C-alpha cells in the first residue's frame with residue numbers, strides 16, 4: 001500500500017517518548033523518538049461504510065489487544081473518536097498518555113505557514129490532547145515491518161484488530177523477503193512530479 005507523507009517538524013507540539021510499546025516492537029526514529037512498529041489505522045475510506053462510533057470501539061479494542069500506536073488525520077474525521085477511545089482506556093488505568101504514540105496529519109487546505117499551528121491546535125482539541133507524537137503533512141510524500149515498513153492496518157472489527165497485531169511470533173525467510181521486495185517496482189499510484197525539485201524529494205533515483 002502506498003501512501004505519501006512528509007514529516008512536518010512542529011517540535012513544540014510533538015510529544016514525549018513512549019514508555020511502553022505494547023505488543024509491537026519499536027523503531028527508533030532519526031530524532032531518537034520511538035514508534036511502535038504497528039499501529040491501528042482509522043481512515044474509514046472514501047465510500048464510508050463504517051461509523052465514527054466504530055472507530056472509538058476499535059481504538060478501545062486495539063489498546064486492550066496491546067496496540068500503542070494509533071493513526072488518524074484531520075481529514076479522516078476520526079480524531080474525536082480516537083481521543084474518546086484513548087481517554088476511556090486512560091480512565092480505566094489500562095494505559096497512560098505517554099504509553100501511546102498518536103499520529104495525526106495536516107490536510108492540504110492548511111499548508112500556508114500561518115494556518116499550520118491553528119490547524120494543529122484544532123486537531124489537538126478534537127483529540128483532547130496537548131500533544132501528538134507525530135504530525136505529518138498528509139500530502140505529499142512518502143513512506144514497509146521486516147521490510148522497514150510500519151504497517152497501520154485499519155479495521156473496526158475487534159477480532160480483526162486483534163488478528164492484525166498477532167504477527168510478532170514468526171520471521172520471514174530470506175526467500176519470502178525477496179519475493180515481497182520484488183513487488184516494489186518503484187511504482188507510484190500518483191506521480192508527485194510537482195515536488196521533483198525539492199531537495200527532500202525521495203524518488204529521483
Ligand SMILES: NC(=O)c1ccc[n+]([C@@H]2O[C@H](COP(=O)([O-])OP(=O)(O)OC[C@H]3O[C@@H](n4cnc5c(N)ncnc54)[C@H](OP(=O)(O)O)[C@@H]3O)[C@@H](O)[C@H]2O)c1
Nearest residue numbers: 003040041042043071072152153154155156157160163164
Ligand atoms: N489507503 C490510504 O490511502 C491511506 C492514506 C493515508 C493513511 N492511511 C492510513 O493507513 C490505514 C490503513 O489503510 P486503509 O484503511 O486504506 O487499508 P487497509 O488497512 O489496507 O485495509 C482496511 C480494510 O481491510 C479490512 N481488514 C482489516 N483487517 C482485516 C483482517 N484481519 N481480515 C480481513 N480484512 C481485514 C477492513 O475491514 P473492517 O474494518 O470491516 O475489518 C478494511 O476494509 C488507514 O486507516 C489510515 O490510518 C491510509
